[in-house]
Amino acid sequence: MWGDGMLKAYIASVEMLKIDRHYDKSYVDMALEVIDAVLNGVGLTPSELDYIIVSTAFNSLLTHQVGSSYILAQYLGVKNVNVASVEAGEASGAAALDYAASLVKSGKASKVLVVGFEKMSEYPSWIVNREYSKILNYMVEGIKGVTPPDYAAIIMKEYMSKYNVTREDVFKWSVKMHENASKNPYAQLPFKISKDSYVKSLVMSDPITMHDSFPVGDGAAAALIVGDGFTNNAPKELVELVDVESSVNLPLYLREDLTVFEATAKSLSKLTSKHRVSVTKDMALNVYDTYNIYGLITLESLGVAERGKAHEVIDEMPYLNVGGGLKARGHPVGATPLYQLGELYKLMTEGFAGMKYDGEYGIIHSMSGPDNTSWLVLLRRCVR
Amino acid sequence: MWGDGMLKAYIASVEMLKIDRHYDKSYVDMALEVIDAVLNGVGLTPSELDYIIVSTAFNSLLTHQVGSSYILAQYLGVKNVNVASVEAGEASGAAALDYAASLVKSGKASKVLVVGFEKMSEYPSWIVNREYSKILNYMVEGIKGVTPPDYAAIIMKEYMSKYNVTREDVFKWSVKMHENASKNPYAQLPFKISKDSYVKSLVMSDPITMHDSFPVGDGAAAALIVGDGFTNNAPKELVELVDVESSVNLPLYLREDLTVFEATAKSLSKLTSKHRVSVTKDMALNVYDTYNIYGLITLESLGVAERGKAHEVIDEMPYLNVGGGLKARGHPVGATPLYQLGELYKLMTEGFAGMKYDGEYGIIHSMSGPDNTSWLVLLRRCVR
Amino acid sequence: MKHSISIFWRDRENHYKLLITKCRNCGKSSYPKLKRCPYCGSTNVEVVESKGRGTLVNYTITYFRVDGSEAMLPKVIGLVKLDEGVKVPAEIVDVPDLSSLKPGLEVEAVLRKYSSDDPHGLIYYGLKFIPSIIKKQ
Amino acid sequence: MKHSISIFWRDRENHYKLLITKCRNCGKSSYPKLKRCPYCGSTNVEVVESKGRGTLVNYTITYFRVDGSEAMLPKVIGLVKLDEGVKVPAEIVDVPDLSSLKPGLEVEAVLRKYSSDDPHGLIYYGLKFIPSIIKKQ
Numbered sequence A, B: 001m002w003g004d005g006m007l008k009a010y011i012a013s014v015e016m017l018k019i020d021r022h023y024d025k026s027y028v029d030m031a032l033e034v035i036d037a038v039l040n041g042v043g044l045t046p047s048e049l050d051y052i053i054v055s056t057a058f059n060s061l062l063t064h065q066v067g068s069s070y071i072l073a074q075y076l077g078v079k080n081v082n083v084a085s086v087e088a089g090e091a092s093g094a095a096a097l098d099y100a101a102s103l104v105k106s107g108k109a110s111k112v113l114v115v116g117f118e119k120m121s122e123y124p125s126w127i128v129n130r131e132y133s134k135i136l137n138y139m140v141e142g143i144k145g146v147t148p149p150d151y152a153a154i155i156m157k158e159y160m161s162k163y164n165v166t167r168e169d170v171f172k173w174s175v176k177m178h179e180n181a182s183k184n185p186y187a188q189l190p191f192k193i194s195k196d197s198y199v200k201s202l203v204m205s206d207p208i209t210m211h212d213s214f215p216v217g218d219g220a221a222a223a224l225i226v227g228d229g230f231t232n233n234a235p236k237e238l239v240e241l242v243d244v245e246s247s248v249n250l251p252l253y254l255r256e257d258l259t260v261f262e263a264t265a266k267s268l269s270k271l272t273s274k275h276r277v278s279v280t281k282d283m284a285l286n287v288y289d290t291y292n293i294y295g296l297i298t299l300e301s302l303g304v305a306e307r308g309k310a311h312e313v314i315d316e317m318p319y320l321n322v323g324g325g326l327k328a329r330g331h332p333v334g335a336t337p338l339y340q341l342g343e344l345y346k347l348m349t350e351g352f353a354g355m356k357y358d359g360e361y362g363i364i365h366s367m368s369g370p371d372n373t374s375w376l377v378l379l380r381r382c383v384r
Numbered sequence C, D: 001m002k003h004s005i006s007i008f009w010r011d012r013e014n015h016y017k018l019l020i021t022k023c024r025n026c027g028k029s030s031y032p033k034l035k036r037c038p039y040c041g042s043t044n045v046e047v048v049e050s051k052g053r054g055t056l057v058n059y060t061i062t063y064f065r066v067d068g069s070e071a072m073l074p075k076v077i078g079l080v081k082l083d084e085g086v087k088v089p090a091e092i093v094d095v096p097d098l099s100s101l102k103p104g105l106e107v108e109a110v111l112r113k114y115s116s117d118d119p120h121g122l123i124y125y126g127l128k129f130i131p132s133i134i135k136k137q
């Protein structure tokens, strides 16, 4: 395991694009925009990068481009750099951060740029829905027309009935996420919503409405991951990319209990045994909430709330999804974990959304579908 | 850079599936078959793996599956493992090996399984051709109907005219590859061909015929990459995964000289400056020859032949593409670099295709399109 | 293209029959026909055919469009627990009154159309579930 | 779906006009209209329009099918060197006699149909090249 004697990896910069339907920007335009912002911010030229790691889940399906990592490098005008894409469904960005951290910690590279992007608005929504549904098993689920919101709906109904939780209780998640997003300049839906706005919202898969789910939008975010050498000129507050761990769960239909995310729990127990961290209410935490119900179950699976009680603790968590979560910040899939990283990185250093976090650890949680694979990224603030 | 004081990564096993149109096997069937073979060979269970890194370029396009890494893990019945896919167009497998090596060399993992697969026979050939063409820039080339064999044809014509090389000279590559493949039990086209068989072969993009290009086939290959700890019980001859380096070239239409692969040359110069290796005629070398002409130009770009003279040296290279190259072994895209690895690994240890290589270094060359990105994997035989 | 004929055809047994994988190692059953137990990874499994009856664990009425026509919406997607103990995701059809749907409802498998390629393309058939009460009537 | 309307539309200038990017940093020209020089990475670039004339660097007569119809095959795909010095990949059309094709042949840009979505879908237009001799006749 990554131990104390080894090289360390740090976040040197993260830049994000406001999530929107950017009809005027290609995936290349979006990616280059955030790459430029990162490089300009730290005073590097593209040719000084050792690696560009791309995170995208759908670029080959939605923009017809395989090998977008080298296409990007060609537009950027760099030749010496190593480039590749990483994909783990909706958790692609977390896996890309793992590759980047491994490169730095192995001594192979000292300046790795991770860029996540997704261009979700090139096709009408039924096509985007169809392609998005390929995160489930096509041979078993996709071919029968079973889609991600269908599973969210079934999980939500099971959860409400098992724990005697109301529709309103679950919807508290949306309300909090929109409240947070209203202070996030990069959020797709930066406005507050009322506690019963699901009533008039379009139903996707009952009881999941548009207001229980993420908006479809384009986005890109880039992070520069560096080794010790680069941090000499770094600001006083530095964020270490301590570790990345993930696990796999059974497909939903094979699970005994539909209302817990075992891969999420298992990934945390890996981090706990290696770093003695646990998730607390006052921790900076950024979790995947493709649907409200997934946010709640994630908190419970991370041990920060009792089963069925997450809706009671979210108001006691000041640093939970400060950017508004997937629900309100948005979910440009391959980019989402990079947005999560950006929000936490800024929260732990310069401040974000009017807040500043002084705790030691921050955790990012990303998953694909309902916990098919779940990834945790552990960040640590180092004061120098 | 990966230095002498760092942890090292080794190849513990590589297993391959005979390349064919496996209408009876899904990508999952193929992948599990080679994963099983690797694990059984070394006496591990799936749950002992730290990581499964998938290499595939087209699985989301040709089998409708995003997140195939966790789908595989679900079929395999493992939960603790970290899983992700790596994609770099046709060079995906080399990038996957780089991620694996980084994990081992950083101390993050000690048992990383890399599995490459591609299911090329789920759709009629015009659809496969269309999806395959997405390795070029869709916005510039794809949208105009410019395809990979078109570029190979133009490059070949430029090469023949510039160096006064004949059609027959170029075709020597095919003849040698088929000769080699005839001894490779995993090859898709394990038969010899005559030196003028292009005459009766179907034209793809003139002068490129089916016999100048790779066959379309399904395949899967898996490799286990391990750290020092695991090698205690290893056989006497061990292969180290020393390094992986890559570079990016300009798109073809922006190149001054169409008859050289600068990214390939640049990647070699990176390896040379770090490890003082150069490519020699008696070295075990496995290069990408999606088209004959690319094999020849690659040899020249690697400095093993003068420009325009590669066809004169291939008969002096006993360990060149011993499996028959992409031309005759086949090219199940995401799996191809793993087949290259398997052939070299076996050649350097137990022997392959009736041969045994006793030299110190072996090199794998993989690229996407005509040198858009080119990757080199450096292997070293360690006698203990 | 929407679907691949070979992907469908290779798995036709699972589309035309409800097959269950029983693990001789850990004793658990799973869906569909598999070569390896998804719970413990053992390949010591046997495949048996379900009688095709079960109860609804839960369901959703969905308007989420994944093809170009709205004609078929809403659909009912449910998770069915077979009498043999395993759960299966499937479309529930022939529901006379959507308000009659509830967890515990008895359902049974029927062969129906999944989808078709293009207007003149292939039609794919596979298993869906109907409320058992319909057959009893 | 075959193409995305927004992908095409966003880049329509490059499909309807032959645009060249000139770098003020390294002095090199490139195709198409770009925000950054692909040779040196500089963003100090200007975009100019080509006169649309050039010569064939080389070409291929291709039978490689990437759509469902064989009607359009063979096609000629060439690399054209514009008089302004940059190379452009493009389809060469209206060639009266394929044997008249050779490196150095004078060609010029014309607007033609690229492709169309479905039988009743959108038609995409863009630049191709024809032998200049045709216009002179």
Ligand SMILES: [Zn+2]
Binding pocket: C023, C024, C025, C026, C027, C028, C037, C038, C039, C040, C041, C042
């Ligand atoms: Zn079992």
Ligand SMILES: [Zn+2]
Binding pocket: D023, D024, D025, D026, D027, D028, D037, D038, D039, D040, D041, D042
């Ligand atoms: Zn320049």
